[in-house]
Amino acid sequence: MTTTANPLALESQVCFALSVAARSVISAYRPVLEPVGLTHPQYLVMLALWEHGALSVRRLSELLALEPATVSPLLKRLEALGYVTRERSSRDERVLEVALTESGRELRSYAETIPGTMMQRLGMDADELRELHATMTKLIAAARPAD
Template identity: 50%
Template sequence: MTSAIPLPEGVSEEGLLRLDRQICFSLHAASRAFNGVYRVVLKELGITYPQYLVMLVLWEQGELPVKKLGEYLRLDSGTLSPLLKRLEAAGLVRRERSARDERSVEVRLTEEGTALRERALAVPRRIFSATAFDVDEIHDLRDRLDRLTAALDEAALQDPTTH
């Protein structure tokens, strides 16, 4: 089955299956490289990259239901629950059943979790420095990735095999 989309110039049908032509692999490799840098930078804070993402949302949004936190992070409860359990064991967050809805669990920062924010202020600068990009390149890349994410989300919604 061939697509109506033309091949890029100089690329054969067989060339389409080369690893170095896959945008998904470029994104995967960049993600793994980011994780390596974050691992070093976040070690000083005593948290992992996924835990850092949870903390970023909580520092920004405050107390949230687990479900809403998962929506922000694009994580299902099976992935998010162990993260929250480790953050709770570290004394950074507290999980409690909602008084308004017993089915819902609320996540809030502890004093230690709130205090960690001050130490985390250096993280974005260190990551920015590691990219060797200037500010405009960072903004452009993030905007392009946001557009890519939106387009892929829309494509997934349009695909009847994903429902």
């Protein structure tokens, strides 16, 4: 077996591996989320709301590292599914607040089964996933532009 030192080899590019991994993992979530009508981005919104409670669209966007214009259509679809409400803040009508409905809160019990299901689907245990998460967090921090 010969090894070439090609710095442009596709298989050796971190960006390529991350891109394929992201698509593959999101695809693995699809059949787990379909029974409750969620897409992966909508699931991320729900995770933030289950963890933090009601949030402004701006704060939700910050937590998800997405632009508010990207989050708004997700919220509209979640509202149509009956999982969230969107209302103007009584303190500042410029602020749009997002809150879980009773149905959205009840969905959490199903969601609590998802991490275990995904560990099985990915063939990884909790320690491996924690290590991967730590590496990815380090990579994200390194790739973020300096303020």
